Each structure stands twice: as C-alpha cells, then as structure tokens.
Amino acid sequence: MTIFTIKNLTHSFGGLRAVADFGLEMQAGELVGLIGPNGAGKTTVFNLVSGIYKPSSGRIFFENFDITGLAPHAISRLGIARTFQNIRLFHDMSAIDNVKAACRGHVEYGFFSSMFHPPSFWDEENRLHDYCRKLLGIMGIENRANDPASSLPYGLQRRLEIARALATAPKLLLLDEPAAGMNPQETRELIDIIRWVRKEFELTILIIEHNMQVIMNISERILVMDFGEIIAHGLPQQIQASPRVIEAYLGKEAAHAA
Amino acid sequence: MKFQKSAIIAISVLVVLQVLAGLLSDVRSCQYYSRIFFLIEINIILTASLSLINGHTGQFSIGHAGFMAIGAYTSVIITTILPKMLYGQCASVNTIAGHLCFIGSMIAAGCMAGIFGLIIGFPSLRLRGDYLAIVTLAAGEVIRALLRFWGFAGGPRGVPGIPKFSNAIYLGCALAGSLWLMRNYLYSHHGRACVAVRDNEIAAAGIGINVTLQKVSAFVLGAFFAGIAGALFAHMSQYINPDNFGILKSLDLLIFLYVGGSTTFAGSIVGAGAFTLVPELMRLANLENWRMVIYPLILIIAMRFKQEGIMGTREFGFLVPGKYKTMRNRGGRGGAEEQAISPDEIAALRSR
Numbered sequence: 001m002t003i004f005t006i007k008n009l010t011h012s013f014g015g016l017r018a019v020a021d022f023g024l025e026m027q028a029g030e031l032v033g034l035i036g037p038n039g040a041g042k043t044t045v046f047n048l049v050s051g052i053y054k055p056s057s058g059r060i061f062f063e064n065f066d067i068t069g070l071a072p073h074a075i076s077r078l079g080i081a082r083t084f085q086n087i088r089l090f091h092d093m094s095a096i097d098n099v100k101a102a103c104r105g106h107v108e109y110g111f112f113s114s115m116f117h118p119p120s121f122w123d124e125e126n127r128l129h130d131y132c133r134k135l136l137g138i139m140g141i142e143n144r145a146n147d148p149a150s151s152l153p154y155g156l157q158r159r160l161e162i163a164r165a166l167a168t169a170p171k172l173l174l175l176d177e178p179a180a181g182m183n184p185q186e187t188r189e190l191i192d193i194i195r196w197v198r199k200e201f202e203l204t205i206l207i208i209e210h211n212m213q214v215i216m217n218i219s220e221r222i223l224v225m226d227f228g229e230i231i232a233h234g235l236p237q238q239i240q241a242s243p244r245v246i247e248a249y250l251g252k253e254a255a256h257a258a
Numbered sequence: 259m260k261f262q263k264s265a266i267i268a269i270s271v272l273v274v275l276q277v278l279a280g281l282l283s284d285v286r287s288c289q290y291y292s293r294i295f296f297l298i299e300i301n302i303i304l305t306a307s308l309s310l311i312n313g314h315t316g317q318f319s320i321g322h323a324g325f326m327a328i329g330a331y332t333s334v335i336i337t338t339i340l341p342k343m344l345y346g347q348c349a350s351v352n353t354i355a356g357h358l359c360f361i362g363s364m365i366a367a368g369c370m371a372g373i374f375g376l377i378i379g380f381p382s383l384r385l386r387g388d389y390l391a392i393v394t395l396a397a398g399e400v401i402r403a404l405l406r407f408w409g410f411a412g413g414p415r416g417v418p419g420i421p422k423f424s425n426a427i428y429l430g431c432a433l434a435g436s437l438w439l440m441r442n443y444l445y446s447h448h449g450r451a452c453v454a455v456r457d458n459e460i461a462a463a464g465i466g467i468n469v470t471l472q473k474v475s476a477f478v479l480g481a482f483f484a485g486i487a488g489a490l491f492a493h494m495s496q497y498i499n500p501d502n503f504g505i506l507k508s509l510d511l512l513i514f515l516y517v518g519g520s521t522t523f524a525g526s527i528v529g530a531g532a533f534t535l536v537p538e539l540m541r542l543a544n545l546e547n548w549r550m551v552i553y554p555l556i557l558i559i560a561m562r563f564k565q566e567g568i569m570g571t572r573e574f575g576f577l578v579p580g581k582y583k584t585m586r587n588r589g590g591r592g593g594a595e596e597q598a599i600s601p602d603e604i605a606a607l608r609s610r
Contacts, residue, residue, distance in 0.1 A: 050464060072463035081465070088461035090454050092521075092571075096586075101450040102465035114446035115439050121446070122581050129585050146586060168465055 003028040003204055004172055009058035011048055018044045020228040022058070024206075026172075031198060031205045033219030035239075037248055040225040042208045043085050046174050050082045051075040062172065077105050081170035083161045085177050085208075091150035095141060095160050098149050099132040102167035132167065139163040139193065155186045162193070166201065175207040179214045191217055216240065224248065262580030269576075272430055280426030294538055296424065296494055299433045300487050301530035305514040306440055306523050307483035312512075313520030314444060315476040316456030317383070318391040321398025322484055322511050327503035328374050328401060329367035329485025330492040331411055336363035337493070338420050339411065351421050360423040364432075364489045371485025372478045374401070379477035384470055398508055405500040416499025417492075424494035432490055436483050437523060437577065443479060445579050452476050513553060517560040519567030524574045529567070 002025055009022040019041045026032055034042050048055045051072035060068045067075055090098050107128065113121040136142040139159040144152055149160060158178055165173060178194070179187050191214055198205055209215045215222060215236070222239045224232040226248040232239055239245055261269075275295070283292035308322045337349040337359050349363075350356040382393040406414045443449060451472045454462040463469050492498045510533070518529020536553075540546050560567070 052460060052463075071468075072460070073466050073468045076464055076466035084461065084464075088458045088464075090457035090461065092457055093450070093453055097450055097453075100447075101454045101462070101467070104447050104451055105466045107447045109446075111448075114448050115442050117442050117446075117579065117581075122585075125446075125582075126585055129588070164465060 001028045002026070003063055004206075005059075005061040006045075006049070007059045007061070009045065009048060009055055009060065011044060011053060011055045011058075018228050019048065019055075022225075022228075022230060024223065026204055026206065028171075028204055029198075029202065031194075031207065031218055031220050033215040033222040033236075034206060034208045034225065035210070035215055035222060036225035036231075040248075041228040042225055043176055044228075045225075046082060046176055046208065049075075049174065050080060076168055076170075079169075079171040080174065081165035081168045081172070082174035083158075083165050083176055083178060085180070087154075087157050087161055089149040089157055089160060089164070091148065093149060094146045095149055095152065096129070096132050096136060096145040098160060099135055099164050099167045100128055102164045103128055103132065105168060135163045135167055136160075138166075138197065140189075155182050158182070159190075159193070162197075166197065169201075171202075171204060173203050173205045175205060175209075177208055177210060179209060179211040182211075184213075187211060187214060190214065194218060262576070262583070264574075264576040265580070267576065268574070269434065272434060276426040276430035283426065292426075293494070294534065296426075296429050298531050298534045299429045300491050300494070301511075301514060301534050302527050303433060303436045303487040303490075304484055304511055305518065305526035305530040306437060307480040307487065308511050308515050309520055309523065309526050310440060310443075310452075310476050310483075311480040312515060313522075313525070314449065314456065315452040315473055317473060317477070318387045319394040319477065319480075320391050320512060321394040321396070321401075321505075321508050322480070323503040323505070323507035324394075324398035324401040325371040325375060325481040325484035326488035326491065326507065327405060327500065328371040328481075329488030330498050330503065331405060331417075331488075332370040332485065333360075333363035333367040333489035334417050334420055334492050334498060335411065336366055337423070338417060348419065348421050349423075351423060356421070357423070360421075360428075360493065364486055367489035368482040368485040371488070372482040375478040375481025376474065379474045379481075383473040383477060395505070395508075398503075399505060402500045402504050405503075412499070414499065414501075416497060416502075418497045420492055420496045420498065422493060422496055424490045429490060429494075432486060436486065440479070440483065441523060441577055441579070445582050448472075448475065509553075513557050515567075517557060517567055519569030519571075521566070521571060522569055522573040523577050524572060525567045525569040527574070528569050532568075 004024070004026040006022060006024040009019055010017070011019040022045055024032070034045070036042055044053070047053045049060055051070050051074070054069040058068070059066060062078060062080060065078065067078060090101060093101065107124065109121050109124050133142055133145060136145055139162060141152070141156050141159055141163070144156065149157065152160060158180070162175070162178060179190050182190060194205065195218060197203060207215070207219070219236055221234060222236055223230055224239060224245050231248060232242050232245050279292040279295045282288040304322070304326060308319070311317050311319045341348045349359040378394070378397045382390055385393065405411060411417065444452070451462070451467045454467055455469050455472050459469050488503070514529035514533050515526065517533065518527070519525020537546070537549055540549060540552065545552065
C-alpha cells in the first residue's frame with residue numbers, strides 16, 4: 001500500500017536550484033535510504049516534506065492526502081516525524097520533558113484542567129510520564145530522564161531526538177543522519193534500535209545517512225542525490241557498484257578506475 | 259487537597275504578612291509601609307505575568323504596562339465612573355454589592371486586558387524578536403495615548419476618588435491565586451510547549467506544536483494577569499492617570515524580570531520585591547534624583563555578570579506542584595514487560 005508519494009519536487013533558493021524534479025514512492029513499512037554528497041539537497045527534501053519550506057513546485061502526498069505546503073505542526077499531526085541533522089533538542093528541558101513536549105497531540109485534558117489541576121489532570125500526566133519513560137527505555141536512556149538535555153553526551157542526545165520523534169506516534173519517520181558522530185559500537189546499537197523500532201511501531205522510514213555501514217545494512221532500497229537530482233535508485237548492491245554514484249562521491253578518476 | 263509542606267509554610271508566611279500589613283494600614287503613621295508591601299505584591303503579579311511571555315516563551319514584549327493600564331481603567335470604569343454617572347456615587351467599600359462590583363470589575367479587567375493581548379499579539383507574534391519588541395513598545399504607548407484622549411475616562415487628568423477596595427485580603431488572595439494559576443499553566447502541556455517554543459521553534463513545530471498559537475496563548479494569559487494587577491493597583495492608589503502606565507512602568511517591569519531571573523517565578527518574586535524597595539531606599543538616602551541613572555546601571559551590571567538573573571534557574575520549592583515532584587522522582591518499575599509499548603497503545607495514540 002503506497003503510503004507516501006513525492007512528485008516532481010523542485011525547490012530553488014533565489015537563483016540556486018537546490019532540489020530538481022525529485023520523485024519517490026514509498027510503501028507502508030519500507031525502509032528507504034537517501035544518500036549523496038554534502039550539498040546534494042537531501043536535508044532540503046526533508047525540510048520540504050516536513051513543511052519548513054514551501055516547495056517551488058511539485059506535490060507531496062501522505063496517505064493520499066496532499067500535504068504540499070502545509071505548516072510543520074499540521075504535517076507532524078498527520079503522522080510524519082523527523083529528526084534533525086544538527087541536533088535540535090530543547091536544551092533547557094529535562095530529557096523526559098523533551099519527549100513529553102512531543103506528546104501534545106495526544107494529551108486528553110483541556111485548558112480548564114491545565115489551570116486548575118484536578119485529579120484527572122494528574123492521572124493523564126502520570127500516564128504520559130509512564131509512556132515517555134518507556135520511550136526513553138527503548139532508547140536506553142531512561143536513567144538520564146531528569147537530566148537537562150544539554151548535559152547528555154552527543155550519542156545519547158541523538159537517541160533522545162529519536163525518542164522524541166517517536167513520541168508523536170508517527171507512521172512515517174524521517175531520520176536525518178542519525179549516526180553522525182557515533183563510534184562503531186554506538187552505530188551497531190543504532191542499527192538494532194532502528195530495526196526494532198521499525199517492527200514494533202510499524203513505521204515507514206526514510207533515512208539520510210553518510211555512514212555506509214548503516215545504509216547498506218538496513219535499507220531495502222537506496223536513492224542517490226547529487227546537485228539536487230536523483231542520479232541512481234536501486235538495491236544496495238546495485239548502488240555500490242554504480243559508476244555514477246562513485247563519480248559523485250569520489251570524482252571522475254575514481255569512477256574510471258573502478 | 260493535600261498540600262506539600264513547603265507550600266503550607268509559604269502560605270502561612272503570606273497570611274502572617276498580610277495580617278500584619280492589614281493592621282498597619284489602619285494605623286495612619288504606618289500606612290506608608292503597608293502600601294509598599296502591597297505595591298510589592300502587585301509588582302510580583304505583574305512581573306510573573308511578564309515572565310510567562312518573556313521568560314518561559316522567550317518572546318520580547320516590552321510594553322506590558324499597557325495591559326496594566328487596560329485592566330486599571332476597565333475596573334475603574336465599572337466601580338467608579340459608571341456608578342457615579344448612573345447613581346451619583348461610586349461602588350462602596352461598606353456594602354456587599356460594592357465588593358461584588360469590585361470582584362466583577364477585576365475579572366472584567368483581566369478579560370479586557372486579555373482581549374487586547376489577543377488583538378495585539380495575534381498579528382505580531384509571528385514577527386521575529388526585535389520586531390515584536392517594537393510592536394509591543396508602540397502598543398503600550400498607543401494605549402496610553404488613547405487613554406489620554408478619552409474624556410469619558412478622565413483624559414490626561416485621570417480618575418480621582420477611586421474607592422479603596424484593595425486591602426490585605428484581596429491582595430493576598432490575588433497574589434496567591436495568580437501565582438497558583440500561572441504555575442499550573444506552566445506545569446502542564448502548555449508550559450512544556452512554551453518552553454519548547456523558546457528553546458527551538460523549528461523543532462517545536464516539528465513535533466506538532468502550533469508555535470504562533472502557543473505564543474499568543476502565553477501572551478493573552480500574561481495580559482490577563484497584568485490586567486488584574488492593574489485593577490488592584492487602581493483601587494489601592496485611589497487615583498490613576500494614563501502616565502502611570504507608560505514606558506517607564508514597562509521598563510520597571512523589565513528590570514524586575516531580568517534582574518530577578520526571567521525563567522522562574524522565584525526570579526519574579528525576588529526581582530519585584532527587591533526593586534520595589536530600591537526606590538524607597540534611595541528616597542531615604544536622598545538619591546531619588548539618581549533613579550534613572552542607578553536603575554539602568556543595575557540592569558547593565560546584572561546582564562553583564564549574571565545574565566540569567568539573581569535566581570537563575572532556581573525555583574522556590576513551594577511553587578513546584580507536589581504531585582509533579584512525586585511523579586518526576588518515580589523510577590522505572592523495571593521488568594521487560596513494563597518497558598514494552600504494546601501495539602494497541604500505539605494504535606490508540608495514532609487515532610487521537
């Protein structure tokens with residue numbers, strides 16, 4: 001079942017064309033990798049999908065609903081969550097509050113309860129607290145729940161971002177370089193977490209990564225971008241052998257030598 | 259309702275101080291001191307309402323006195339101007355009807371200020387920090403200018419003869435009530451959303467928070483409580499004119515807020531308390547003329563050396579809900595089954 005479609009997505013910043021005619025179709029439960037050299041336009045695609053930019057042209061459909069140009073919070077409430085390339089945590093809040101903040105969409109009490117704190121309010125807050133603790137537990141950081149987010153080491157901050165994204169109960173998860181800055185051990189753990197979360201939460205995942213170990217290991221298929229365009233699309237083995245991809249990453253000489 | 263120990267102590271202290279101030283206000287020679295105490299309480303409410311907007315939601319609103327003006331004038335119209343026009347005398351302190359009129363006027367004051375907060379905030383809270391500052395500064399001054407023009411409300415001569423409703427009981431209850439309500443707002447998903455907007459707007463939008471709506475919500479609530487403080491002020495001063503609520507008052511509030519600590523109510527209490535006293539101390543030391551030099555100097559020194567304010571991120575224990583502390587300290591109950599999230603739970607969340 002096709003859950004997510006991007007058609008002819010094009011976006012320019014003034015005279016600079018960042019994304020050109022990008023197209024993608026994803027089935028429910030798929031895990032697709034998006035790779036390419038720096039500046040290829042991968043994060044711009046994410047920003048266009050999550051509503052931070054309005055595309056110059058093209059359409060984006062989620063569950064057959066046109067989400068092109070919707071506001072970011074509306075897109076989030078429709079079931080698309082994302083993490084950021086440069087970590088965007090709420091640094092002054094504790095780790096668990098970061099995750100709780102993402103639960104705003106499914107909180108059951110209203111304004112009156114927020115002001116007067118009746119017992120039903122605390123029941124809901126406790127339920128939320130337990131749910132967020134579980135999410136932190138999945139990511140392995142529940143022992144740091146009350147620490148301010150900025151005090152967490154880099155690798156745990158990345159996991160917290162993923163936990164926060166999961167708290168919105170999304171159907172589509174966009175991961176932007178989740179393994180950046182991680183050592184090999186952390187990377188292995190991340191791969192396991194992504195696999196587990198994908199199965200348990202029945203997620204469709206689109207992942208941008210530079211780390212080939214991660215991408216080749218978990219992607220079912222891969223898209224390669226360069227200069228805003230898709231230059232290759234296929235199975236991991238096909239991508240690894242493609243001369244155009246090697247040329248994009250390593251230059252013409254390397255492609256000829258391969 | 260179970261109260262935590264620190265809250266009981268705090269409320270007891272407040273009650274004792276209120277009783278003291280109430281008794282002193284009846285003694286002519288001590289009225290000066292009780293008035294300062296009441297002024298501190300009003301300033302605390304004002305500063306706390308501003309901290310909702312500037313501190314917790316990270317906005318830069320610098321015309322907050324305008325909302326105080328709206329509140330003051332709304333309540334005065336209801337208790338003084340209209341009754342004088344219709345009945346020949348203003349609401350009386352000695353009748354129950356008078357007191358009901360006052361309480362009603364306080365609520366109306368808050369609501370009116372909140373409405374103005376909506377009108378001003380809705381179009382301008384989309385703007386980036388510096389532009390919002392300009393708009394709020396202008397809004398405060400426009401409100402003052404309009405009040406000067408408005409003959410019905412006395413114009414530049416102001417409104418004299420306001421009945422003295424604000425006594426120890428009203429002020430103590432208003433202070434405790436306002437702080438309680440504002441604190442509750444902050445320890446709910448609203449408060450988390452506000453802080454999220456402050457810390458990272460883009461990420462906040464990415465997790466489903468309507469950023470502009472959240473900013474407007476904090477703005478309107480802050481305006482509401484500023485309005486109530488304005489009503490209390492008017493009925494304590496017994497005379498108001500538009501110049502009471504100009505840029506200088508807004509500046510005062512900013513100093514209370516930022517030097518005390520903008521992100522906690524402890525900061526508002528300490529800032530308002532300390533800086534309401536400072537002019538009085540300067541008066542005693544004959545330094546009153548240096549006020550406009552000393553105040554900004556203090557602000558500069560504070561921002562240079564202790565940007566987060568005197569209280570920083572520390573909050574008074576009694577201002578944190580007891581149930582929140584219990585919840586926060588609750589560890590995991592362990593066990594793999596406990597840690598798993600069931601598919602039904604996820605499906606239920608998705609359908610909300």
